[in-house]
Amino acid sequence: MRLQHPERTQAVVAVTSNRLLVDGVHRDWLRRKYVQALHRHAGVACVILPTVDAEDAMEEVAPAIMRRLDGLVLTGDESNVDPAVLSAPASFADPDRRDVEPGILDRPRDRLSAVAIESAIALGMPILGICRGLQELNVYFGGTLRPSLAEWSRESGAMHAEKPDRPRDRQYDAAHCVRISSYGALFPIARTIEAQVNSLHNQGIEALAPALRREAWAPDGLVEAASVIGAPTLQIGVQWHPEWHVSTDLLSKQLFKAFGEACVGYCRTKKG
Template sequence: MTLQRSDKVRAVVGVTSNRLLVDGVHRDWLRRKYVKALLHHAGVACVILPTIDAEDARVEVARAIMGALDGLVLTGDESNIDPAVLKAPASYPGADQQDVEDGLRDRPRDRLSAVAIGRAIALGMPILGICRGLQELNVHFGGTLHPSLAEWRLGSALMHAEKPDRPRDRQYDAAHTVRICSDGGLFPIARVIEAQVNSLHNQGIKALATALKPEAWAPDGLVEAASVIGAPTLQIGVQWHPEWHVSTDLLSKRLFTAFGEACVAYCQTKKH
């Protein structure tokens, strides 16, 4: 069975979901902001990718789905990454640990990202990592994370953390500037060397993987964007959330547009 595309649907991208555990019931979930931004500003259709349990990590379903897609979006989430699981998705948690703990860990998501990133890289398809997605790319390629920015620098923790005293939509207002590398892949998209971005994350890149090129930095030196070196298409991650104010923020709009164009180009190469 193959995905049927109408003439109006030019590309289909996979979007990573997260695992939610409520009253002992497991659910996969995704914020609509990602879907809306991709539909209206990247011009692509979306397939929501389900999270993966340890016993299912070797099943080929997720890999088969990836082969039918034209791009991958690694979404954000409040949970911290478990690097051991992301590097070995079939691994089980210890007997005294839960796979899912609200706001702390989401190993089913880690497994999904491990499989999806591996296939996307192997297939040479466009990748857009957002917040947690940037960190997942870094860990996938052998980089490391600060487990908690609060333990790294107090000022950094304040700069990058959620602002719980604000309404939810105002938490995604600009929080700090980023300096964009003038000879990287982000600069031709952003067309500026400095921009204002939002910031809502607890972890951050400690050592950038050697396979990644830094594309932007926060005032405290934290890497805020990185791209895959030598990629055949746009494969990039950003630490901020461009999906939130994409209709009014020029950098966000340009980023989604560029990703959509890369997905269309990839889709067209598959037809030949």
């Protein structure tokens, strides 16, 4: 006699892509590290969201997709956030305006994140922002960014900057500690008030948006994690990259596990 096992609920999450311009050809791309971490440690399936051109920013494509999904992951990228575009994704439609500069500018990604965050917040679904994703959440809710941490403070800039003299894998080793608030959404996940994290970013939060709560901060005071105040589920962003060494880093494992559980809970609520 075959035993009947209840089908395990698998949530499906949206993952933001980035725009790559090679030989004049526009392509959407995403590092596999995010998909692997989400599959192996959050237990979710992934749908990759395409970037958005200015003339397409007001279409209902992204909201239609998001209504079918159970969570949103805002990935990191080398490009800087353009706050003006993220705050008004359909406002820059000039065909002569350069939208993509490798490692500097990715306005199609800014537009994608704007419409994806808007949909996720409206739907009350789980959100996990990673590095650039935390900065996008802050700008979306009205916060501001420091355009260059190196210009803000030479010492802080060095603390958070990429380490180009190291092999790529070693650039994501722990770079500094963070202090975790004992009253927020991150503490029950981390179960500690201090942790070691990696750090590879040029921009950083200047003024935290009123809708966000500070969850963790670096020794120089820079916000390293924030969550949406009053969110119906886990809606959080972290400045570090938990996807890179998730198989060996406990905090990274706990973060992806918590996000996966939140997505499954959201999925079951929708079906119910």
